[in-house]
Amino acid sequence: MHTPLCDTLGIEYPIFAFTHCRDVVVAVSKAGGFGVLGAVGYTPEELEVELRWIDEHIGDRPYGVDIVIPSKYEGMDSNLSGDELAEMLRSMVPQETLEFGRRLLTDHGVPLAEGDDNSLQLLGWTEATATPQVDIALQHDKVRLIANALGTPPVDMIERIQATGRKVAALCGSPYQARKHADAGVDIIIAQGGEGGGHCGEVGSIVLWPQVVKEVAPIPVLAAGGIGSGQQIAAALALGTQGAWSGSQWLIVEESANTARQQQAYIDASSRDTVRSRSFTGKPCRMLRNDWTEAWEKPENPDPLGMPLQYMVSGMAVAATHKYPDQTVDVAFNPVGQVVGQFRKVEKTSAVIERWVQEYLEATSTLDEINSAAAGV
Amino acid sequence: MHTPLCDTLGIEYPIFAFTHCRDVVVAVSKAGGFGVLGAVGYTPEELEVELRWIDEHIGDRPYGVDIVIPSKYEGMDSNLSGDELAEMLRSMVPQETLEFGRRLLTDHGVPLAEGDDNSLQLLGWTEATATPQVDIALQHDKVRLIANALGTPPVDMIERIQATGRKVAALCGSPYQARKHADAGVDIIIAQGGEGGGHCGEVGSIVLWPQVVKEVAPIPVLAAGGIGSGQQIAAALALGTQGAWSGSQWLIVEESANTARQQQAYIDASSRDTVRSRSFTGKPCRMLRNDWTEAWEKPENPDPLGMPLQYMVSGMAVAATHKYPDQTVDVAFNPVGQVVGQFRKVEKTSAVIERWVQEYLEATSTLDEINSAAAGV
Numbered sequence: 186m187h188t189p190l191c192d193t194l195g196i197e198y199p200i201f202a203f204t205h206c207r208d209v210v211v212a213v214s215k216a217g218g219f220g221v222l223g224a225v226g227y228t229p230e231e232l233e234v235e236l237r238w239i240d241e242h243i244g245d246r247p248y249g250v251d252i253v254i255p256s257k258y259e260g261m262d263s264n265l266s267g268d269e270l271a272e273m274l275r276s277m278v279p280q281e282t283l284e285f286g287r288r289l290l291t292d293h294g295v296p297l298a299e300g301d302d303n304s305l306q307l308l309g310w311t312e313a314t315a316t317p318q319v320d321i322a323l324q325h326d327k328v329r330l331i332a333n334a335l336g337t338p339p340v341d342m343i344e345r346i347q348a349t350g351r352k353v354a355a356l357c358g359s360p361y362q363a364r365k366h367a368d369a370g371v372d373i374i375i376a377q378g379g380e381g382g383g384h385c386g387e388v389g390s391i392v393l394w395p396q397v398v399k400e401v402a403p404i405p406v407l408a409a410g411g412i413g414s415g416q417q418i419a420a421a422l423a424l425g426t427q428g429a430w431s432g433s434q435w436l437i438v439e440e441s442a443n444t445a446r447q448q449q450a451y452i453d454a455s456s457r458d459t460v461r462s463r464s465f466t467g468k469p470c471r472m473l474r475n476d477w478t479e480a481w482e483k484p485e486n487p488d489p490l491g492m493p494l495q496y497m498v499s500g501m502a503v504a505a506t507h508k509y510p511d512q513t514v515d516v517a518f519n520p521v522g523q524v525v526g527q528f529r530k531v532e533k534t535s536a537v538i539e540r541w542v543q544e545y546l547e548a549t550s551t552l553d554e555i556n557s558a559a560a561g562v
Numbered sequence: 563m564h565t566p567l568c569d570t571l572g573i574e575y576p577i578f579a580f581t582h583c584r585d586v587v588v589a590v591s592k593a594g595g596f597g598v599l600g601a602v603g604y605t606p607e608e609l610e611v612e613l614r615w616i617d618e619h620i621g622d623r624p625y626g627v628d629i630v631i632p633s634k635y636e637g638m639d640s641n642l643s644g645d646e647l648a649e650m651l652r653s654m655v656p657q658e659t660l661e662f663g664r665r666l667l668t669d670h671g672v673p674l675a676e677g678d679d680n681s682l683q684l685l686g687w688t689e690a691t692a693t694p695q696v697d698i699a700l701q702h703d704k705v706r707l708i709a710n711a712l713g714t715p716p717v718d719m720i721e722r723i724q725a726t727g728r729k730v731a732a733l734c735g736s737p738y739q740a741r742k743h744a745d746a747g748v749d750i751i752i753a754q755g756g757e758g759g760g761h762c763g764e765v766g767s768i769v770l771w772p773q774v775v776k777e778v779a780p781i782p783v784l785a786a787g788g789i790g791s792g793q794q795i796a797a798a799l800a801l802g803t804q805g806a807w808s809g810s811q812w813l814i815v816e817e818s819a820n821t822a823r824q825q826q827a828y829i830d831a832s833s834r835d836t837v838r839s840r841s842f843t844g845k846p847c848r849m850l851r852n853d854w855t856e857a858w859e860k861p862e863n864p865d866p867l868g869m870p871l872q873y874m875v876s877g878m879a880v881a882a883t884h885k886y887p888d889q890t891v892d893v894a895f896n897p898v899g900q901v902v903g904q905f906r907k908v909e910k911t912s913a914v915i916e917r918w919v920q921e922y923l924e925a926t927s928t929l930d931e932i933n934s935a936a937a938g939v
Contacts, residue, residue: 186932186933186936187932187935187936188932188935359832359833359834360832360903378766378768379756379757379766380756380765380766380768380769386834387834388757388833388834388900388903389755389756389757389766389767389768389787389788389900390766390767390768391755391757391766391767391768391787391788391794391797392757392788392790392833392899392900392901392903392904393833395791395793395794395904396833396903396904410766410768411766411768411769412768413769414772416772416800416801416802417768417772417801419797419800419801419929420768420796420797420798420800420801421797422928422929422932423793423796423797423800423925423926423928423929424793424794424796424797424925425793425925425928455736456736456765456769456770456773457736457763457764457765522769523765523766523769524769526765526769526773527769527772527773546933548800548801548802549800549929549930549933551799551800551802552796552799552800552926552929553926553930555563555564555565555799556563556923556926558564558565559563559564
């Protein structure tokens with residue numbers, strides 16, 4: 186499954202793995218794919234530590250960093266620094282919404298101390314907080330790609346990254362968004378169907394992928410949303426994409442930092458157990474349905490806030506569930522795509538890549554056999 | 563694209579075309595595919611007329627008939643005859659809901675006479691009304707397949723159809739429903755992803771298709787939801803299905819009985835202009851979003867009724883929009899899948915089939931080239 190994009194980035198397989206775990210980044214790139222570290226949860230200082238660790242373990246393989254600069258978010262026109270913006274946004278979180286979030290946690294037996302409100306953090310959800318992450322990433326030679334998970338990156342940032350010889354990618358959920366990325370000069374467009382985990386639109390992959398390919402040709406397109414096997418990668422390439430962008434699978438590998446409890450929740454889930462919910466990030470994001478997501482749907486409860494305000498509330502839940510993983514599955518943040526329904530066990534990362542390559546070859550053989558049968562008729 | 567299922571049914575390409583238009587059935591089967599007539603809107607007498615016409619025009623090609631026997635519907639345990647059931651259901655339609663539907667139409671300038679309430683018809687939405695349709699279909703030799711669009715057909719009906727040498731198919735939106743079909747003895751399972759037009763679930767095709775293939779193997783699976791090109795068929799076959807079931811494309815062919823106005827509405831639509839709505843049939847069904855679908859979503863308005871009661875109200879809109887197509891686009895029933903976004907013109911049916919076959923071959927060539935490049939590395 187070697188496409189031109191593989192040569193551009195110096196990789197063997199066009200398998201792009203989005204993950205928040207440095208170990209998975211290393212394992213994927215070493216197995217011939219392309220690991221991409223999600224930076225949104227790290228301060229610049231923490232990100233520097235992670236990237237240095239990856240550099241030391243990845244050998245001569247390349248990898249990527251994924252940031253989040255949404256096209257629209259609260260405070261985006263403020264021109265404030267990260268700290269000032271955080272201060273302003275903090276004051277915009279309604280006490281009632283914050284109290285509702287706290288109560289959801291304590292009602293589920295999560296021990297929540299006053300100090301746990303320090304989760305009213307901004308993280309890297311804005312241009313002001315993502316830019317220092319890009320600054321850090323550009324100091325690491327093996328980082329060959331910066332991807333924006335949500336929206337078109339600012340043109341000056343695109344140009345700054347490209348001037349260093351690196352590539353810029355951006356996710357989209359419609360041909361309209363893909364066109365905006367292309368016009369801004371993005372090198373690689375990631376088309377994510379509505380079945381995808383994390384932030385996604387409503388149009389299904391099988392419909393979206395070829396529309397985006399057609400819209401931005403000859404810019405290479407990666408297929409996201411529903412990638413969890415080599416057959417699905419074969420389908421993606423048949424639809425004109427140059428590779429696959431996956432996230433869900435990497436939550437369920439041995440190298441992942443997810444807890445055993447959380448991995449079991451993913452393994453137990455069917456494809457109908459996910460929901461597009463605004464309850465964690467403020468924008469529609471696919472995750473496992475649980476008490477937290479259901480509570481924010483009820484008309485009598487507060488509405489989720491916009492991005493990045495909602496995470497200043499839900500961050501409490503994320504922090505608490507990291508601290509008390511066994512007590513808090515019903516209010517935890519478990520972003521994942523519908524493809525979760527096909528995963529039945531925890532595997533080693535290298536075994537997943539090998540399996541996908543093998544399945545891909547089987548799928549293309551199947552098509553060859555069908556064509557031979559047709560020729561024989 | 564010749565699969566074993568083609569030999570089972572005596573066709574050239576595993577392209578199954580669902581349509582309410584007899585002309586399209588004939589055109590598809592004559593072009594090497596397999597036309598399937600949706601029977602739900604016809605009385606047994608009308609259906610007999612349609613099938614006789616098809617028999618006279620289709621040459622020696624086979625075709626299918628699609629009925630609707632939902633797994634659950636109002637009045638399903640009544641054991642009443644069709645006429646008695648219709649009478650009972652008519653009395654269950656709340657006056658307020660009926661008035662709301664009438665007002666929606668008159669507010670949009672649709673001239674609605676008192677007599678137009680004869681649209682409080684039951685149609686073929688129940689076992690009592692679908693069974694006579696099956697009786698008619700079984701009298702036509704060229705009908706080689708009976709499909710149930712919604713739910714597992716009753717076991718005695720499956721056996722009765724199979725005893726005549728015909729095949730039985732049924733649609734599903736989850737591996738769970740597929741298992742029920744398989745256990746009941748259905749010959750062909752149609753897995754329809756959430757992007758599909760008409761009644762559909764929420765799981766996307768790229769995720770659903772391989773799950774259903776795995777669940778019911780070796781029973782052949784047809785891929786539905788997002789089929790509108792040969793590339794999409796290649797993707798479906800790569801995922802282990804034996805063919806494609808399509809509906810949206812056939813609304814936009816020259817042979818279709820859809821009005822020019824309605825075809826233009828489809829051509830103008832993007833993939834984001836469809837919605838899963840209960841406002842016409844009572845069950846979630848994908849269609850173009852318009853004033854009618856939006857009105858039934860509003861909390862202050864009556865909720866849609868269950869199946870088949872809701873159609874006893876919306877049938878008025880369907881009848882009116884057939885009568886006054888140019889005045890009523892905003893309240894018309896336009897079932898279609900997200901794939902509508904890729905259709906840009908009205909084509910001849912035979913040209914569509916030829917295009918799909920050509921595109922399929924191009925897609926498999928692309929995969930061959932990718933494999934050759936990999937072998938050369």
